[in-house]
Amino acid sequence: MADEGHMSPCFIQYPAPKTYDIPHKVPVPAQNPVVKGVALPLLSSVVTSIPFVSSLLYANAGFSSLRKVKELDDIEPRYDPAVIPASGPGGEPYSTLGIEDAYQRAEGDGFHTIGDFYDQYKHGTLTPTDVIETLLPLIRRDVQNRTPHSTAFVDSKADLVRRAAEESTRRWKENRPLGLLDGVPFAVKDEMDVKGYRRYVGTKKDFTDGEEVETSWCVKKLEEQGAIIVGKCNMHEVGLDVTNNNPIWGTPRNPYNERYYTGGSSGGSAYAVASGIVPFAIGADGGGSIRIPSNFCGLYGLKPSHGRVSIAPTACMTNTTTVQGPLAANMASLAVSFRVLAQPDPANPVSSQFAVLKEPSSSRIKKLGICKSWFDRADPIVQEHCHSSLRYMTTELGYELIDITLPMLHEGQLAHAMTILCEAATAYPDISFLTPANKILLKVAQQTPATDLLLAQRVRNLIMQHLAYLFKQYPGLIIVTPTTPNAGWPINEAEISHGFTDGNTQMRTMEYVWLANFTGLPCIQFPVGYAEPKHGEGKVPLGMMGHGEWGSEEELIAFGFDGETWLHKGYKEGRRMPARWVDVLKDAGKR
Template structure:
C-alpha cells in the first residue's frame, strides 16, 4: 500500500510539472446513487434471408412502421424517465483537448510523423515460437540484415490480398476490398532502396499495413462496405490521382509503411459482426463458424492471420475493440479528437474515432505514436501537439489502480466472467495492481443514449435519397428507423452524456491513474447462426448488436480512450471449430492514452505469463516473413543460375 501511495504521489507531481490545462474538461460531479437496474432488452425479431429483403422494402416505404420500430426500442421513454435530465446542458461533441496555454513556445509542433526507431521498441515478452506473431521489429531486423526486402514481402502478399484475381483468389482476399498493386510495389521499392542506402525512416519503414475502407487513400476508392464507391462524390479513385490520403494513414506512409490494401467492413459501420452481403464476409480465423466482429472485421482478420502486423480500424461503438477481441488482437480506441482522419468525412460523428489494431503491444504503440502526430490543419488534433513518449521504465512509476463496477461486469456470460476474474487476480497478485470498487450511474440508460446518438448521426448522412437505396436490407432498415428519432430524444441523449462525463471526471479526480476494466464484450464471439444463408443475404439482429456493445459504448459516448487486450479463449457453440477468443478492456481518463498503453503492456504480460495455455495463433496463420524469405531466396538462386 505504501508503494501504491508513492506511485500516486509521483504521478500527481508529474502532472503538475506538465501543467496541462484542458478545454471542455467536464465539471467533476459525483452521482452518489448508482443503482444498476437493467432495462429489459427490446423484443426485436431476428430477420434474415428473403424475409429481410421483403421486410426492408415494406419498412422503408412506410414511415409509420419506422416510427413504431423506433418506439419499440424504448430509447425515448427510457431517457425521458431520468429525473432532472432536462435541466442538464447537452454535450454534443465529447472532445476534451489540451489548451494552447499548456504549451510553451518550445513545444514541438511538427507536421511530420514522430521518428520511431528500433531502439524505441519495448522488449518483447518471451513467447513460444509456435504461437508467436511477427512484429514490426522482426520486419525491421530482416530488412536491415538484407535477408529480406520490403519488395519481396509485398510480392508475396499481393496474391494473398488481391480479390480481383477471381480465378485464383486467395481465401484471405475476402478480408480486403481493394488492392493497388502498383502503389504497393512503388512504396515497397522506395523502402527497399532506403534500406540499401542505410537511410531507413524508422521501424515502420517497409512494414506492410492494411487500412479499413472507411478512410480515404489517394488512388483508392472508398466503399464504406457498400456496393458503391463514394470517393470523390462517387467517381472512385482507381485511376490513381483522385482524392487525398487521410492524415493518420499519411503519417504511416511518411514513416515508410506500405499499404497493401483496404479492408472489408460492416456496411457503413453500423453493426458489430462484419456480416457483409455486398462484399463478402471474412470468417473468424480462430473458428469459421464465428464472425470476425465489426465493423473493422477485415482489419481484425488481416492482423489475426499474420498478413500484416498493423491495420487501421475505426470505432464508433466498439468497432476496433470488438474485432480485436473476437480475433485475439490488440485494439485501441483513442481519446476523441486525438487522431486526425482529415480530409475524410466518413467519421464526422461525435462517437467515432480511428485507431490501430496490432498483433502485440509493441506494434500497437509504434503505430499509435506515428498516426497520432498532430495535424496542423485540424483544430482539435493540432492542440494535442507531440505526444509524450514514456520510457520503458515510466510505466512502473504510475498508479496501478483498476476500477471495477461489479454490477456492470456481472452482465457478462459465465465463461467470459470466469476469464475476467482470472485476469483480475493476475493483475493484483502478480503485477502490483489494486482494485477499486467504483459505481457508475445510469449505465443501461447511457447505452440507450449511445445507440440513439450514433444511429441518428449515421442516418443524418445515409438516409439521403441518393444513398439509402444503395444499402443492403439490414442497413436500409436501421437508417430508416434512425431517421425517425425525435429531436427531443437526441437532445436528452446529449444531456445524459453530460451527466456521465461529469461523474467519470469525479472518479478520475478521486482516483488518479484509474483504469476502469471490464470484459470487452459480455459474450464470447458471435456465432454465424444462419450459416451460409446469413452470409449471402444478411441478417438483422438488433438484440445481439446491443448485447455486444454492453461495455464498449461508454468510451465512444464520453470520448474516453479504450483498449482491448486478448484475455483468453472459450469453447464454441456446440463444440464445433476452434476455441473462441475473448477480450479484456481498459478505459482511462481523457488524454491519458499513453497511460492506457502502459496498462496494455501489463495486459500482454498476463496473456503470456498468466493465461493457462498461453496465447494461440489461428490454424490459418500465414508466416509472411518465412514464406516471403523462401520466395526471395528462390528468386535470387534462379537469377544466379541463369
C-alpha cells in the same frame, strides 16, 4: 482520496467533476425482431414504405424512454465529447518512433512484430519487395484464383504497392531507411481516403465519385515513415453493426474459427492482422468497431481519445462518436503504429490542440476501477477469464482494485445508439443503395425527434461529469470491463447471402464498448484467454478493456503490455495461434 503527488495535465473542455448517485437498474432484455435470409428484403420493403412500422420499431427499441428520466431535468446537453490534454508533466516528447517498444516480444508469441520486419530488412535477409510479392497473391481480389484471405480486402492496387516496396528496398540497400516502419506492410479500413483508391465504406457505392482523393492524415503519417499500404479492408456496410457480415463484398471468417464472425465494423482489418498478413492495421471505432473485432480475433486494439487522430481531409460522418486507431498483433506493433498515426494535424482544429505524446512516468499509478453490477452482466466464461487476469495483475504486477459506481449505464447505451444512428441517418439520407438490414436501421433512425436526441446529449454530459469526478478522486484510474459480455458471435449460414438484423444480440455485444465512444475516453482492448466454441473448430478469443482518463493513451499502452504479460506468463494455455495464419516472413524467405 485523490493522490496529492499525482500531477494532472492541463485540459481543454474538461467536464465539471460531479458525482451522481443513481442506483443501477437491470434493463429489460431487448425484444427487437430478428430476421435473416429471404424474409429480410420483405421486411425492409415494409419498414421503408410504411411510416407507422418504422415508428413502432423506434418505440420498441426504447429510444423514447429517456423522456421519463427525471434525473436529466437540470442537466445541460453536451454535444462534443472531445477533452483535450493541452500540456503537462511526465517526461520529454518521443524523439524516436519507439524502437525499444518494437522489440518487446512476449515469450512464446508467434505473431510477428514491427521489429521483426525491421531486423530482416536491416540485416538484408529479406527486402520489402520479397514481403510484398509474398502478400499480393494472397489478398488480391482481381485475380482468377482468389484465396480466402482476399475477402478481407476491398482492393489492393498492385502497381502502387509494388512501387512503394521497390522504393523501400532501394532505401534499405542504400542504408537510408526512413525509420522503423520502412517497408512494413499495413492495411487501412475502407472508411478513410487513400490516394489511388476508391472509398466504398462497405457499400456498393463509390463515395469518391471516381475522382482523385488525398490520403487521410493518419495514413499519410505512416507512409511518411515508409510503411506500405497493401490494400483497403472490408468492413460492415457503413459501419452500422458489429459482425462484419457483408453480402456485397463478402464476409471474412474468423481466423480462429471459421464458424464465427470476425466482429466489426473493422472486421477486414482484424482479419488481416489475425491471419498474419500485416502486423497492424488502421480501423475506426464509433461503437466498438476497433475493440470488438480485436476481441473476437484475439488482437490488441486501441480506441484513442476523441479527436486526437485526424483523418482529414476525409470527412467523419459520425463525428461525435467515431475515432480512428490501430489494431495490432501484439502490443509492440500497437504502440509504435499509434505513436506515428496520432501525430497532431496542424490543419485540424481539434487534433492540432493535443499535446505531443510523452512517455508515461516510470512510477505510474496502478489503480483499476470495477463497477461490479455492470461487470457481472457478462457471461460466466467471460467473467472467469477477466477476473483471472485481474488477480494476476494485483498479485504479480502491483495493481490495486477499487470499487466504483457508474450512473445511467442502460440509458447511456441507448443514448449512444440513438446518437450514432442519427448521425448516420443524416450522412446517408438516400438509403436506396444499402442492403436490407441497414435500410431498416436508418429508416428507424429517421424517426428520431429532436427532443429525444437532445435528451441523449444530456445523458452524455451527466456521465462525463461523473467520470471526471472519478478521475479526480482516483488519479491514474483505469476503469476495466470485459470487451464484450459474450464469447464471439457464431455465423448462421442463412445470414451470409442477404444479411440479417438482430438488434438484441447487437446491443448485448455492445454492452461495454459504447462508454468510450459516447464520452470520448481512450480505451484499450487485449486478449485474456479463450473459450470452447459452440460451433466449428478452434477456441474463441476473449478480451478485456481498460478505459483511461482523456489523453491517457500512453498509460493504457503500459496497461496493455501488462495484459500481454498475463496472457503469456499468467494464463496457463498461453497465447494461441489461429488456424488460418500465414507466416509472411518465413514464406518470403522461400522466394
